[in-house]
Amino acid sequence: xxxxxxxxxxxxxxxxxxxxxxxxxxxxxxxxxxxxxxxxxxxxxxxxxxxxxxxxxxxxxxxxxxxxxxxxxxxxxxxxxxxxxxxxxxxxxxxxxxxxxxxxxxxxxxxxxxxxxxxxxxxxxxxxxxxxxxxxxxxxxxxxxxxxxxxxxxxxxxxxxxxxxxxxxxxxxxxxxxxxxxxxxxxxxxxxxxxxxxxxxx
Amino acid sequence: xxxxxxxxxxxxxxxxxxxxxxxxxxxxxxxxxxxxxxxxxxxxxxxxxxxxxxxxxxxxxxxxxxxxxxxxxxxxxxxxxxxxxxxxxxxxxxxxxxxxxxxxxxxxxxxxxxxxxxxxxxxxxxxxxxxxxxxxxxxxxxxxxxxxxxxxxxxxxxxxxxxxxxxxxxxxxxxxxxxxxxxxxxxxxxxxxxxxxxxxxx
DNA sequence: GCACAATTCTGCACTGTGTGCAATGTTTGC
DNA sequence: GCAAACATTGCACACAGTGCAGAATTGTGC
Numbered sequence: 001x002x003x004x005x006x007x008x009x010x011x012x013x014x015x016x017x018x019x020x021x022x023x024x025x026x027x028x029x030x031x032x033x034x035x036x037x038x039x040x041x042x043x044x045x046x047x048x049x050x051x052x053x054x055x056x057x058x059x060x061x062x063x064x065x066x067x068x069x070x071x072x073x074x075x076x077x078x079x080x081x082x083x084x085x086x087x088x089x090x091x092x093x094x095x096x097x098x099x100x101x102x103x104x105x106x107x108x109x110x111x112x113x114x115x116x117x118x119x120x121x122x123x124x125x126x127x128x129x130x131x132x133x134x135x136x137x138x139x140x141x142x143x144x145x146x147x148x149x150x151x152x153x154x155x156x157x158x159x160x161x162x163x164x165x166x167x168x169x170x171x172x173x174x175x176x177x178x179x180x181x182x183x184x185x186x187x188x189x190x191x192x193x194x195x196x197x198x199x200x201x202x
Numbered sequence: 203x204x205x206x207x208x209x210x211x212x213x214x215x216x217x218x219x220x221x222x223x224x225x226x227x228x229x230x231x232x233x234x235x236x237x238x239x240x241x242x243x244x245x246x247x248x249x250x251x252x253x254x255x256x257x258x259x260x261x262x263x264x265x266x267x268x269x270x271x272x273x274x275x276x277x278x279x280x281x282x283x284x285x286x287x288x289x290x291x292x293x294x295x296x297x298x299x300x301x302x303x304x305x306x307x308x309x310x311x312x313x314x315x316x317x318x319x320x321x322x323x324x325x326x327x328x329x330x331x332x333x334x335x336x337x338x339x340x341x342x343x344x345x346x347x348x349x350x351x352x353x354x355x356x357x358x359x360x361x362x363x364x365x366x367x368x369x370x371x372x373x374x375x376x377x378x379x380x381x382x383x384x385x386x387x388x389x390x391x392x393x394x395x396x397x398x399x400x401x402x403x404x
Numbered sequence: 405g406c407a408c409a410a411t412t413c414t415g416c417a418c419t420g421t422g423t424g425c426a427a428t429g430t431t432t433g434c
Numbered sequence: 435g436c437a438a439a440c441a442t443t444g445c446a447c448a449c450a451g452t453g454c455a456g457a458a459t460t461g462t463g464c
Contacts, residue, residue, distance in 0.1 A: 008411075008460070036449065047414045052451065083398040121330045125323035145395065148365050152392055156358055163350050190355055191396030193347065194389060196285040210431060210440075238420065249443050254422060406464085413458070421450075429442070434435100 013065070016054050019044045020064040024108040027062070032116050062109065062119075063126040069095045069133055078141050085187065088138070092161060093180035101176060106169035113166075124159060131158045160186040215267070218256050221246045222266040226310040229264070234318050264311065264321075265328040271297045271335055280343050287389065290340070294363060295382035303378060308371035326361060333360045362388040 022043035026035045037058060041048040055061040069091070077091040113120055135154035138145060145153075164182035168174050174182075224245035228237045239260060243250040257263040271293070279293040315322055337356035340347060347355075366384035370376045376384075 006461080011460095012412090037451085038449085049414055049416090049452095050412085053413075057451075085396055085398065121327035125327050128323045149388065149391055149395070152358060152361055152365070152388065153395060155361060156354060156392070159354055159357060163354070186351065186354065187396060189351055190358070191393050193351070193355060194287055194393030195397060196287065208432080213431095214441090239422085240420085251423095251444070252442055255441075255443095259422075408462090410461075411459080414456090416454090417452105419450105419452085421448105423447085423449105425445090427443085427445105430440080432437100432439075434437090 015044075015046070016065045019046070019051065019054055020061055021105070023058070023061045024105065024112070027112055028108050032062075032112055032119060059122050059126055062112070063123065064105070066127075066130065067099055068129070069137075070098060073098075074133075074137060077137055080141070084138070084142055084145075085184065085191075087141070088134070088157060089180045089184035089187075091137075092157070092183070093177070096176065096179055101165065101168075103169050106165055110166050110169055124162065127158050127162060130161075131155055134158065156187060156190070157183070160184075160190075217246075217248070218267045221248070221253065221256055222263055223307070225260070225263045226307065226314070229314055230310050234264075234314055234321060261324050261328055264314070265325065266307070268329075268332065269301055270331070271339075272300060275300075276335075276339060279339055282343065286340070286344055286347075287386065287393075289343070290336070290359060291382045291386040291389075293339075294359070294385070295379070298378065298381055303367065303370075305371050308367055312368050312371055326364065329360050329364065332363075333357050336360065358389060358392070359385070362386075362392075 019040060023035065023040045026039055026043055035058070037051050038048050040058075040061065041051045044051075051061070073091050073094050077087055080087045109123075113123060131151075131154045134157055135151045138150040138153060139147060142150075160183040161179070163186060164179045167182060168176065168179050221242060225237065225242050228241055228245055237260070239253050240250050242260075242263065243253045246253075253263070275293050275296050279289055282289045311325075315325060333353075333356045336359055337353045340352040340355060341349060344352075362385040363381070365388060366381045369384060370378065370381050
């Protein structure tokens with residue numbers, strides 16, 4: 001569901017971004033642990049109670065609302081037949097082109113994750129929606145791949161994608177359109193290490 | 203530090219296990235969300251405050267305290283020179299032989315993760331200690347592998363290991379000594395998928 | 405424009421998590 | 435058996451998160 005464009009919905013999205021941005025600003029300034037939901041609400045100009053209408057917890061506000069993969073993309077992924085990894089990252093590439101990525105936002109998240117490494121696992125956990133969606137898609141396209149394997153692969157993919165997005169945010173020159181292929185290259189590098197082919201094509 | 207065997211330390215370990223077991227019993231009976239730290243404390247025969255002397259939060263009590271990889275194992279892993287994956291899972295195999303795994307405990311965890319899938323990401327996050335240790339070891343042994351790659355690989359390994367332990371707990375017949383090789387096989391299967399070699403050796 | 409339906413925002417009361425601190429017990433080394 | 439080290443506990447407190455009900459706002463049909 002690619003967000004009906006009623007006034008209400010646009011406002012909702014706007015507020016969600018507002019809250020995330022307030023949270024990030026405060027966390028970068030005062031440290032994640034020092035930020036309370038009350039401070040965020042005040043900074044974002046809403047009541048403390050309303051914060052929880054937008055995000056189920058503090059963590060979630062950090063990551064923000066990321067859109068689901070659209071049905072056109074999932075459809076063509078499911079029905080494709082080429083190499084899985086190629087198709088997977090093509091789908092992610094298309095998905096990224098649909099999403100708005102804000103360099104400054106990602107940079108702030110990056111700063112936080114560097115300053116408070118204990119947040120990193122929590123951060124990846126917040127990407128669960130994407131991971132679960134990917135796992136399901138992989139399972140549907142490639143019936144021969146078991147459930148656990150699909151999940152592991154999806155997890156890895158999300159992880160690599162997050163790494164690629166972080167590199168992109170850090171770099172001044174890397175175009176947004178390179179993110180998916182960056183991630184893909186990392187995954188393939190891992191594949192090579194697993195198969196002990198580290199010194200090939202070096 | 204392989205746990206000095208003073209009375210104090212043995213008691214500490216015992217209490218930690220006691221708490222975990224209390225938590226699991228209650229969570230299986232009433233559902234994870236319905237269990238409060240106070241209930242756990244009562245069930246385990248300690249004061250509510252003491253609970254937090256053992257575990258930083260409810261999550262952690264679920265997973266329990268798992269011992270670090272001993273220095274003998276890490277030493278020989280770091281200095282080995284063969285294929286990384288082989289060495290990695292050999293080290294894990296030795297590590298598992300040092301640890302006590304309790305089938306019933308794992309089964310209860312398994313039940314919980316099935317009933318409350320929202321716990322799964324949190325669960326993997328709790329294995330962060332192991333993941334971080336593995337990432338560091340990989341980086342030290344194989345200098346050519348970048349930091350991000352080592353982390354991704356470590357994450358995958360931990361994930362696969364958790365899967366293998368869960369299979370072991372479910373099975374009546376699988377010997378404990380097969381866990382590491384199970385995990386290794388999963389990782390290698392993923393490696394093959396990445397490299398689009400799914401139909402080899404089938 | 406105007407009523408009224410749907411939705412969203414907010415305040416309030418309440419349960420539960422997690423921490424700091426200081427008093428009180430218990431273990432240990434000597 | 436004594437003093438230092440460490441563990442347990444109670445208490446007070448700050449904050450997270452939820453349910454509910456009324457106020458405020460926005461969308462809709464006329």
